[in-house]
Amino acid sequence: MTAEHILRIPLADLSAIRITCKQPSCGRSAEMSVRDAATTYYECKCPFCGGPILPPRSTKEANPFGRLLAAWRAFEEAKGEVDVEFVIKTEPAT
Numbered sequence: 001m002t003a004e005h006i007l008r009i010p011l012a013d014l015s016a017i018r019i020t021c022k023q024p025s026c027g028r029s030a031e032m033s034v035r036d037a038a039t040t041y042y043e044c045k046c047p048f049c050g051g052p053i054l055p056p057r058s059t060k061e062a063n064p065f066g067r068l069l070a071a072w073r074a075f076e077e078a079k080g081e082v083d084v085e086f087v088i089k090t091e092p093a094t
């Protein structure tokens with residue numbers, strides 16, 4: 001039997017997301033708030049190399065980072081009615 005280790009991270013404790021460009025000549029990462037990601041990646045291009053990181057979107061609402069920000073805000077506004085946590089499985093300590 002193996003014990004399962006998990007982390008439960010409340011939405012409010014997630015202050016930043018990490019985004020890594022997978023263009024072969026780049027590979028750089030950036031950590032920022034969801035709000036800043038919605039702005040920085042508005043055109044779905046890597047801020048370092050300018051390469052596409054997602055198919056281009058025509059509106060802020062269609063941009064995946066904008067949608068993530070909208071969902072984030074909706075959960076924040078509903079915190080009186082619901083708690084949202086992200087559950088992460090981890091390897092047991094040896």
Ligand SMILES: [Zn+2]
Binds near residue numbers: 022027028048051
């Ligand atoms: Zn890049």
